[in-house]
Amino acid sequence: MAQNGTRATGPRCIALVGPFQSGKTTLLEAILARTGAIQRQGTVEAENTVGDASKEARHHKMSVELSIASTNFMGDTYTFVDCPGSVEFVHDMRAALPAVDAAVVVCELDEKKVPQLQLILRELEAQKVPRFLFLNKIDKADSTIHEALRLLQPASRGKLLLRQIPTFSGDIITGFVDLALERAFVYKEHAPSEVVPLEGDALDREKTARFSMLETLADHDDELMEQLLEDIQPPRDKVFDDLSKELREGLVCPVLLGSATRTNGVLRLMKALRHESPGIAETAKRLGVKGGQTVAYVLKTINSAHGGKMSAVRVLAGKIGDGANLMNADGQVGRVAAVFRLMGQQTEKRGAAEAGDTVALGKLEHAETGETLSDGQQPHPPVAKAVPHPPVLSIAVVAKERKDDVKLGQALGKLLEEDPSISVVHNAEAHEVVLWGQGEMQLRVATERLVERFGIPTTSHKPTVGYRETIKKGIVQRGRHKKQSGGHGQYGDVVLDIKPLPRGSGFNFSEEIKGGVVPRNYIPSVEEGVIEALKHGPLGFPVVDIAAKLIDGSYHTVDSSDMAFQLAGRLAIHEGLPQCQPVLLEPIYQVEIVCPSEATAKMNALMSGRRGQILGFDTREGWDGWDVVRVQMPESEIGDLIVEVRSATAGVGSFTFKFDHMAELMGRTAEQIVAARKSAAA
Ligand SMILES: Nc1nc2c(ncn2[C@@H]2O[C@H](COP(=O)(O)OP(=O)(O)O)[C@@H](O)[C@H]2O)c(=O)[nH]1
Numbered sequence: 169m170a171q172n173g174t175r176a177t178g179p180r181c182i183a184l185v186g187p188f189q190s191g192k193t194t195l196l197e198a199i200l201a202r203t204g205a206i207q208r209q210g211t212v213e214a215e216n217t218v219g220d221a222s223k224e225a226r227h228h229k230m231s232v233e234l235s236i237a238s239t240n241f242m243g244d245t246y247t248f249v250d251c252p253g254s255v256e257f258v259h260d261m262r263a264a265l266p267a268v269d270a271a272v273v274v275c276e277l278d279e280k281k282v283p284q285l286q287l288i289l290r291e292l293e294a295q296k297v298p299r300f301l302f303l304n305k306i307d308k309a310d311s312t313i314h315e316a317l318r319l320l321q322p323a324s325r326g327k328l329l330l331r332q333i334p335t336f337s338g339d340i341i342t343g344f345v346d347l348a349l350e351r352a353f354v355y356k357e358h359a360p361s362e363v364v365p366l367e368g369d370a371l372d373r374e375k376t377a378r379f380s381m382l383e384t385l386a387d388h389d390d391e392l393m394e395q396l397l398e399d400i401q402p403p404r405d406k407v408f409d410d411l412s413k414e415l416r417e418g419l420v421c422p423v424l425l426g427s428a429t430r431t432n433g434v435l436r437l438m439k440a441l442r443h444e445s446p447g448i449a450e451t452a453k454r455l456g457v458k459g460g461q462t463v464a465y466v467l468k469t470i471n472s473a474h475g476g477k478m479s480a481v482r483v484l485a486g487k488i489g490d491g492a493n494l495m496n497a498d499g500q501v502g503r504v505a506a507v508f509r510l511m512g513q514q515t516e517k518r519g520a521a522e523a524g525d526t527v528a529l530g531k532l533e534h535a536e537t538g539e540t541l542s543d544g545q546q547p548h549p550p551v552a553k554a555v556p557h558p559p560v561l562s563i564a565v566v567a568k569e570r571k572d573d574v575k576l577g578q579a580l581g582k583l584l585e586e587d588p589s590i591s592v593v594h595n596a597e598a599h600e601v602v603l604w605g606q607g608e609m610q611l612r613v614a615t616e617r618l619v620e621r622f623g624i625p626t627t628s629h630k631p632t633v634g635y636r637e638t639i640k641k642g643i644v645q646r647g648r649h650k651k652q653s654g655g656h657g658q659y660g661d662v663v664l665d666i667k668p669l670p671r672g673s674g675f676n677f678s679e680e681i682k683g684g685v686v687p688r689n690y691i692p693s694v695e696e697g698v699i700e701a702l703k704h705g706p707l708g709f710p711v712v713d714i715a716a717k718l719i720d721g722s723y724h725t726v727d728s729s730d731m732a733f734q735l736a737g738r739l740a741i742h743e744g745l746p747q748c749q750p751v752l753l754e755p756i757y758q759v760e761i762v763c764p765s766e767a768t769a770k771m772n773a774l775m776s777g778r779r780g781q782i783l784g785f786d787t788r789e790g791w792d793g794w795d796v797v798r799v800q801m802p803e804s805e806i807g808d809l810i811v812e813v814r815s816a817t818a819g820v821g822s823f824t825f826k827f828d829h830m831a832e833l834m835g836r837t838a839e840q841i842v843a844a845r846k847s848a849a850a
């Protein structure tokens with residue numbers, strides 16, 4: 169066949185992406201079964217799929233990390249990367265995309281999933297990954313295919329190009345016509361579709377649909393345009409060449425139909441991948457791989473309970489065998505302990521991997537997800553950058569048993585290695601280990617892994633908010649520490665002029681001692697005492713924006729000491745502050761929410777319920793139909809904000825935030841916070 173002229177050869181790597189629950193894992197299962205890699209097609213419901221084989225994935229009946237499996241089809245190896253669809257796990261997909269030749273976007277005909285589809289397509293468009301759309305669950309679809317395209321098109325910048333149209337028996341889809349092949353098929357459950365004559369009504373519909381497919385292709389091919397205008401049937405090879413070329417350039421996104429559960433449309437999909445998707449040569453070019461050396465990209469890091477660290481890589485150039493030395497971006501060299509083939513959770517030792525292969529490499533200490541490895545004299549320039557989205561949700565985790573504290577730190581390090589979209593912040597003030605991530609499920613899965621893999625049971629709670637307090641008016645306060653106990657006594661006496669400072673000033677200590685009433689050498693001790701006292705103000709929080717000036721005092725030649733003056737300083741603060749109208753300060757953050765414009769009004773309502781103050785709305789640059797909402801809101805209200813933002817936006821809204829200022833808080837909310845602090849301290 170002439171399309172062999174452009175057909176890529178060698179091992180392929182294909183991402184399965186798409187909205188949550190669209191059937192990616194089921195499609196992977198169908199592909200593996202249809203191509204003979206597995207004997208029996210499992211189901212997500214029965215918890216026996218290759219893709220969702222990890223304990224956490226089974227438990228939640230959803231993919232919670234990407235999984236990799238390979239099969240052979242017509243003499244070539246195809247490795248599929250089944251990416252989780254949930255936005256919380258999107259980093260796995262983003263980090264894997266540079267490694268793939270093409271993506272199959274699995275989607276269903278559900279208007280509510282269109283925004284999610286758009287997010288995913290955006291990522292593919294940005295990374296210039298050629299993409300097919302696989303319209304799954306066609307067994308359930310009840311709208312017409314053209315309606316489907318009208319619904320889905322806004323999600324894609326590239327034109328959706330219908331490659332197949334369904335054929336019906338009554339209302340039920342029983343097969344399809346391939347518009348490029350001009351051949352009709354009827355679906356067989358769990359068996360290849362059968363070719364049937366293309367005739368009657370199906371033939372008419374085929375003619376119309378094919379013409380519109382050719383028109384779309386002709387947008388980027390003048391010769392084809394002329395042929396269409398002159399009513400000349402273009403040769404079939406030309407159509408295939410155009411399909412392939414325009415897919416690879418990302419100009420069009422071919423749409424195929426099928427049903428993963430029934431294994432319908434799976435062979436056609438494989439054939440489209442075989443003939444049209446690019447191979448490693450083009451992918452290496454897309455990534456700017458320099459020849460003459462071995463280059464590999466790390467798409468995922470796996471820390472199994474027993475097997476140690478493994479780095480899943482795509483070999484972009486050269487060859488990697490056991491014992492190969494690979495250099496990371498920082499010039500650190502690691503030795504490959506072994507090369508594995510991946511089949512979901514199963515690993516199997518294999519021989520050297522060649523350009524195009526997707527394999528796991530054992531024990532590469534310095535390799536990180538998203539990194540480019542090479543065997544040259546110098547590190548190879550990174551072929552891609554996978555910067556995680558900023559986190560939006562946090563929990564504080566505590567090991568149930570104190571003996572696990574050190575182990576917890578190490579285990580978290582390993583989890584972060586696997587999923588860099590989680591981060592850990594140590595809040596020294598509150599003695600908390602705070603886990604930041606992309607959503608509730610991601611953090612829950614992280615704590616489950618702590619138990620499952622590392623044997624560390626934990627509890628979690630809301631992280632402590634960084635409240636502070638200050639004073640509204642000043643006072644001149646004496647603090648005298650005096651103890652007469654038999655021989656040696658203790659004596660320190662100070663007078664402090666205490667004053668509020670403007671917001672953000674922190675703490676200031678000064679002195680105006682005349683005539684040595686407080687000897688020089690004791691003054692630093694007074695300051696120390698003051699600082700100590702300010703750690704817990706009258707409301708129970710650290711005191712800020714306050715000035716203390718030492719203006720007077722007295723001493724005793726025998727009984728005075730550093731300790732006595734420290735205590736005197738402390739006393740002055742403890743006795744003075746309650747009379748200075750102490751007031752609670754809460755951290756206010758600047759929050760930028762991005763959401764589809766339909767949801768912007770809902771954000772308004774959401775903000776008023778969370779003491780948020782809207783600063784302004786804008787259209788989101790480069791994102792048609794999206795808005796940016798800028799708000800200021802208290803830290804305490806940001807904690808679970810993402811949950812509501814997502815539920816108001818079909819899961820696609822998000823936000824970033826940064827500290828802005830501390831603001832006075834009074835009234836009932838303040839009283840509750842102070843009371844909660846008191847009872848926690850008691
Ligand atoms: N009716 C029907 N259901 C499907 C099809 N493909 C997948 N499903 C179901 O859709 C749900 C989600 O499938 P799953 O593969 O986990 O989706 P993923 O989140 O994209 O990996 C499961 O209940 C599947 O059984 C299909 O072609 N037809």
Ligand SMILES: [Mg+2]
Pocket residue numbers: 192193194219220230231250251252253
């Ligand atoms: Mg899945």
